[in-house]
Amino acid sequence: MEEGKLSRKDFLRRTGGLLAASIVPMSLVEIACGGRGKGTHEKFTFAFISDPHLTHIKGTNFVRNFDSGLNKAIETVNLMFPRPDFVVFGGDLAQLGKREELDHGMELLSKLKVPVKFVIGEHDYYLDMGNYWQDKISKLNYSFDHKGVHFVVLNSILTYDTWIKRWKTPEERMNEMARLDNPNGSPFMVGDDQIAWLKKDLENIKNGTPLVVLSHSPLYKIYKPWNFWTDDAEKIQSVLSRFDNVTVFHGHVHQVLYNQIKNISFYALMSTAWPWPYPESYTQSPHYIPKMTVFMNRQDPFHERDGTGWAFVNMDNAREEMHYKLWENKDRIVKYDDSAGHPVDSTYQKPESRILPQTHY
Amino acid sequence: MDYPHTFRDKSKSKILFGIFVSVFFFTFGIVSLVFGDDWEKSNVDKWNAAFMETVAQGEKLFHGPQLGGNTVQCAMCHPNATNTHPETYPKFQKQIGKVSTLREMINWCIQNPLQGKPLAYDDPKMIALEAYIMFERRNSVLVPGKH
Numbered sequence: 001m002e003e004g005k006l007s008r009k010d011f012l013r014r015t016g017g018l019l020a021a022s023i024v025p026m027s028l029v030e031i032a033c034g035g036r037g038k039g040t041h042e043k044f045t046f047a048f049i050s051d052p053h054l055t056h057i058k059g060t061n062f063v064r065n066f067d068s069g070l071n072k073a074i075e076t077v078n079l080m081f082p083r084p085d086f087v088v089f090g091g092d093l094a095q096l097g098k099r100e101e102l103d104h105g106m107e108l109l110s111k112l113k114v115p116v117k118f119v120i121g122e123h124d125y126y127l128d129m130g131n132y133w134q135d136k137i138s139k140l141n142y143s144f145d146h147k148g149v150h151f152v153v154l155n156s157i158l159t160y161d162t163w164i165k166r167w168k169t170p171e172e173r174m175n176e177m178a179r180l181d182n183p184n185g186s187p188f189m190v191g192d193d194q195i196a197w198l199k200k201d202l203e204n205i206k207n208g209t210p211l212v213v214l215s216h217s218p219l220y221k222i223y224k225p226w227n228f229w230t231d232d233a234e235k236i237q238s239v240l241s242r243f244d245n246v247t248v249f250h251g252h253v254h255q256v257l258y259n260q261i262k263n264i265s266f267y268a269l270m271s272t273a274w275p276w277p278y279p280e281s282y283t284q285s286p287h288y289i290p291k292m293t294v295f296m297n298r299q300d301p302f303h304e305r306d307g308t309g310w311a312f313v314n315m316d317n318a319r320e321e322m323h324y325k326l327w328e329n330k331d332r333i334v335k336y337d338d339s340a341g342h343p344v345d346s347t348y349q350k351p352e353s354r355i356l357p358q359t360h361y
Numbered sequence: 362m363d364y365p366h367t368f369r370d371k372s373k374s375k376i377l378f379g380i381f382v383s384v385f386f387f388t389f390g391i392v393s394l395v396f397g398d399d400w401e402k403s404n405v406d407k408w409n410a411a412f413m414e415t416v417a418q419g420e421k422l423f424h425g426p427q428l429g430g431n432t433v434q435c436a437m438c439h440p441n442a443t444n445t446h447p448e449t450y451p452k453f454q455k456q457i458g459k460v461s462t463l464r465e466m467i468n469w470c471i472q473n474p475l476q477g478k479p480l481a482y483d484d485p486k487m488i489a490l491e492a493y494i495m496f497e498r499r500n501s502v503l504v505p506g507k508h
Contacts, residue, residue, distance in 0.1 A: 053437075055431070055432055055433065056432075057431050057432055061431075063431050063432070063433055064431075065474070095432075179424060179436065180436065180437075180440040181436060181440035181441045225441075226440055226441075274437060274438050275438075276438070276440065277439070277440070277443040277444040281443045281444060282440070282441045282443045282497070283500055283501070284441070284497075298444060300455065300456075301456060301469075301470070301473075301474075302455050302456035
């Protein structure tokens with residue numbers, strides 16, 4: 001651990017020695033980059049909570065264990081010291097985009113003692129095409145600067161008009177979109193209007209400014225049948241290509257996943273609701289899981305919160321260090337390896353080093 | 362006692378038995394050709410259609426709220442029945458505490474994350490779920506007992 005960086009041990013100590021530290025389904029991100037001059041820029045942290053999928057049953061009843069996942073994340077953020085500057089919410093607050101679900105989610109999130117930056121997910125969007133979200137919660141795409149870092153929020157879950165018009169009712173459209181393995185699915189995209197907005201937004205940002213892009217779906221292509229996919233990903237990557245240091249944090253995939261495409265590092269965040277299997281476990285169609293990714297362990301269904309987890313990232317001079325914390329599983333540290341030119345798992349990258357459950361059924 | 366007579370009768374009954382057996386197998390052969398369960402394409406298609414119909418019912422149950430009490434669906438954790446691994450059952454299932462079958466595990470999921478009532482092991486719904494899971498996991502290597 002280099003001087004000036006926050007070690008994991010220190011980090012845990014600073015979180016107040018929380019017993020809850022091993023059960024926090026969110027990600028704390030420490031940014032210490034702020035450009036080339038090390039130490040000349042202000043360090044800060046932000047937390048990342050994603051994919052709670054709050055599900056309305058009837059009346060005031062909601063699915064208990066999805067509520068408890070989000071509540072654990074919120075409570076832990078509030079207990080953290082130092083307190084993060086803000087929380088990024090990574091999308092899929094609701095399961096079926098219902099007002100009951102969004103209202104319930106906002107009520108739970110209102111307990112957070114820090115401001116929230118919202119990213120919309122497809123489960124929040126396809127019932128009313130994001131109207132309620134825009135009225136009550138947040139804009140769908142926007143940018144902001146924080147202590148020398150430029151943040152861009154993209155709405156990456158748009159899709160084709162032909163697909164949207166295919167369904168008779170908003171409920172039918174929402175249900176079709178909510179099913180991950182839907183053969184009638186349609187891939188996500190950011191869309192040309194938003195890409196034009198992005199270009200304009202970045203016009204006056206210098207190449208050396210650290211750029212953090214927040215999206216719901218991964219801004220690269222992994223597996224089309226489950227919509228781990230953004231159709232116009234290459235267009236967005238090319239807009240980002242002139243920057244020295246770009247990191248994309250996304251939700252949606254509910255699993256540990258990382259990738260490097262040219263100048264862009266991609267990191268998936270965990271869900272607070274449930275984990276998803278890796279697409280390679282379905283053998284009927286080809287997938288593009290990044291070869292560098294070391295899978296998280298298959299979750300144990302006996303443990304309700306297993307397969308979800310939390311992480312924090314150190315960023316220093318354009319090199320991020322991602323710490324994944326997984327319940328019932330060993331910690332993971334993923335560091336950018338200069339010689340390899342991509343992130344590498346510090347312990348488990350070599351197949352012979354993997355712990356037993358990483359290859360189990 | 363008329364021994365020579367008996368001898369003649371014995372040989373006669375052998376012949377009769379021979380005729381009977383030949384007639385029986387000839388008739389049986391004809392009958393099975395006409396009415397038998399033979400491996401014609403139309404039959405194979407019919408059986409496959411019955412199986413795929415059961416798979417379709419299973420797929421519907423797998424993607425619907427009707428098995429549980431809280432609208433949660435199997436496919437939320439198991440898209441395309443992944444992470445079900447029927448090819449590894451029977452195996453020791455930690456939360457059940459013994460070597461268990463796929464049907465026992467299906468019921469565990471129905472009772473816990475789905476907060477529903479368990480199905481009888483011969484319930485057509487259970488068979489449909491099993492058919493869908495097996496179909497989606499086709500070509501997987503059979504490794505019973507593996508976790």
